[in-house]
């Protein structure tokens with residue numbers, strides 16, 4: 001929680017303009033995008049006789065993972081995607097997971113496969129992720145897709161950073177030429193986020209929650225993306241006036257509520273735009289999973305169309 005000094009900051013309005021930051025509503029954008037996704041899913045079902053399909057693998061009984069998976073399955077229903085959840089006990093062996101993934105790779109009704117993270121420590125994460133066909137890797141975690149972010153050859157972008165890009169685009173926030181600071185260097189958010197923004201010609205610095213004098217970096221950011229998993233890490237003094245602040249943190253407080261990595265109230269008085277937690281990046285993560293699954297099915301249709309053309313000629 002903010003200290004007394006910071007709480008006073010939080011109660012002030014924007015120091016230069018006297019206004020508060022615009023709240024970027026991820027829930028609203030997610031709802032709007034899902035209308036179009038449903039139309040695309042229906043078009044796929046009409047062309048090939050089956051809707052786009054997503055398989056979710058859930059290992060163990062992590063309560064948060066179970067909630068996220070349930071939300072993904074529900075979201076699939078709203079977007080015309082058939083989904084199936086394969087649950088395994090935390091004692092499942094590596095080989096059993098690999099066999100399941102091989103079967104799903106060969107299943108024509110499945111366009112996307114994802115393994116909910118985290119996995120129990122005895123599972124070889126890299127082996128599991130690389131067993132997923134790159135054509136069905138809708139989480140974008142396969143090495144091919146990760147490497148593709150560097151070279152521009154990725155098939156699927158990871159859902160959370162992809163959602164952040166969509167949020168920025170929806171607000172017409174320029175990325176090219178901007179100073180971006182990403183706080184947090186995880187494989188599923190921070191690193192791919194930095195690469196995706198670099199590919200859009202931003203100048204990107206990656207920091208960590210432990211970066212010495214973090215504020216000296218964050219204060220330079222035109223766009224500040226925070227995915228460090230440290231509640232209240234970013235306070236107003238660390239933010240440039242007028243910056244765009246994207247909070248990817250999801251931290252559960254002792255009372256059960258969730259909060260981000262940014263002191264929302266305080267930073268709202270300094271930023272030009274800010275995402276809330278909940279209701280900012282989170283809903284976009286799930287929406288981009290739906291987008292990737294539908295894009296995968298569309299790619300499959302395009303491939304079979306090309307095959308037919310080649311057979312005719």
Ligand SMILES: Nc1nc2c(c(=O)[nH]1)N[C@@H](CN(C=O)c1ccc(C(=O)N[C@@H](CCC(=O)O)C(=O)O)cc1)CN2
Pocket residue numbers: 067068114115116117118139159160188250258277278279280281282283284285286
């Ligand atoms: N295979 C994957 N595993 C994990 C991913 C992922 O993208 N792929 N990301 C996270 C968890 N996650 C999705 O799986 C996820 C987390 C949170 C939300 C979300 O919508 N959050 C809401 C709040 C929800 C709440 O109240 O608990 C919000 O921010 O508004 C979506 C997806 C780790 N694992």
